[in-house]
Amino acid sequence: MTGTPAPELDVIQWFNAAEPPTLAGLRGKVVVLHAFQMLCPGCVGAGLPQAKKIAATFPVDEVAVIGLHTVFEHHEAMTxxxxxxxxxxxxxxxxxxxxxxxGDGPIPHTMAAYGMRGTPSLVLIDRAGMIRRHAFGAEDDMKVGAEIAWLMKEGAERDE
Incomplete structure (x- = not known):
């Protein structure tokens, strides 16, 4: 999926958003998409703390952090x-x-569209809407932060 346009999110509900964001509407920003399940130990221990750090570290006018609660097991518990x-x-x-x-199985729509293997999953989308990183599992904070900074710089240079 790396190097391809990011599919729009196919979701049923938003939290922490007055207006539901779209990837098209976020063009011009680096988008950090963190897919998680609330009963996933790797998500609670690594993925979500990383997403919180990214949101607290990078300027909101340049980097958008989006959480995606993508449930593929224990559906009754994760409402x-x-x-x-x-x-x-x-x-x-x-x-x-x-x-x-x-519709016809346990894998949700956006998870399937992105070809995610599970949670936590991290997708970095550049300012032009292209997928630049697609990872499954816990990712090193320093490496992810450096990649986000690179995408920010790359997009800023292109705009000069």
């Missing part, structure tokens, strides 16, 4: 009501979308 409590308890302040459930 939007449970997610709202989870977001509050973990103090997640960035926009979080609920992936549209799969």
């Amino acid at each position: 939007p009501v449970s997610l709202a409590a989870f977001i509050h308890e973990y103090r997640l302040g960035f926009p979080i979308a609920v992936d549209r459930p799969g």
